[in-house]
Amino acid sequence: MSSVGNRLVESTKDHAAACWPEHDWSAARYRHGAFHDVLVLPEVVARIGTDAERVAREHRTALLLSGIDLPFAVPKPLSEPRTHDGRTGMLVSRLVGQFHPDIPWPDAASEFAEALDALSSVTLPPGLPPPRVWCGGEQWPAVVMDHLVPLLPRDLRDTAAEVVAAVIVTEFRAPVRLVHGDFGPHNLLWSDGRISGLFDWDHLCAGDPAIDLAPLVGMYGAARVAEITDSVTLNRAMTHRATLSLQVAAAGELTGNVALREHALNNFVTRARAETLRDPGTG
Incomplete structure (x- = not known):
């Protein structure tokens, strides 16, 4: 890790120690995400x-999830936001299970279907x-048109x-779930071949359930995802996938993260030129 990366890890641990001194953060595992720095301890x-x-907003989301009964674990809020x-x-809370981000479709399809049905x-x-x-x-289309399209x-x-x-039109006709x-798979944990936990609820919403199929289309291809949904929902999922x-x-x-933008x-340019915006065809 670079010296800049080391400083970020240490400053993140210093933040955690100041906010939650009841935990020993010195040995915490560090992960860097697009919008967060994450520290992992055995229990929290x-x-x-x-x-x-x-x-x-994510704290409010965690509170909402606490009142929902699902067949897998979700993170529970253990503190108010602290600055x-x-x-x-x-x-x-830390979820229990194994991380299998590259799990093959045949090993996961039925579990995906069951989890999505539960949601x-x-x-x-x-x-x-x-x-x-x-x-x-609601301002996302304007952000794209005014700030991204010119680039x-x-x-x-x-x-x-x-x-x-196409997404806006699709959502007018979609159910809300x-x-x-x-x-x-990048946000799932497994135990004995079953989904044991689902994390990273940053994007939780009341919306078209096909939104949750779109990342699966991106990873496995539409032909595979067609095995666990109907053709109308799959078409909506592909429409969402084109805009991810x-x-x-x-x-x-919006966050000033030019590198991420x-x-x-x-990625959009590469997919558009390859005509894989809706479906990478990797199934």
Whole structure:
């Protein structure tokens, strides 16, 4: 790790020690995400970021989840958001299970289907945010059109506008369910071949359940995902998948993370040129 990286780890541990001195953070495992620094201890996890409102929103999300009965574990809030030295964090419970980010489709398909069905079956609690609050919410189309489209190659600007418009139209016809927002092996834990935990609920919303199929389309391809859903829902999932890189780019734009924005825009360009925005065909 670079000296800059080491300083970030140490400053994150210093933040945690100041906010939650009852825990020994010296041996905590550090992970860096797009919007958070994460410290992992055997019993608790600290999620720390520079955007106090984002952390407050995630705390509200964790409180909402605490009242929902699901067949797998979700992080429970263990502290109010606490601010120290320009950063804000919260404690959540650590989930138990093994991490298998590259789990093969045949080993996971039935579990994916069962977990997604469980999410869709939840009675929506009051207070759930609308889709894409993390990348602009209702202003997301405007962020794309006003700030991101001008950064794209001219021949792909209409494509970006079209895929964004397609999502808006699609959602008018879609049911509204409890949506994790970033469902996939990268946010799942497993035990004895079963999903034991689902984490990173930053994108939780009341929205189209096809949103939760979109990352699976991106990883496994539409042909595989067709095994666990109907053709209408799959088509909506592919429509959402086409915009995933523009959602990440919008989040980067709104948070001033230029590197994240450029990385996501480059992904959009690559997929658009390869005609894989809706389906990478990796199934």
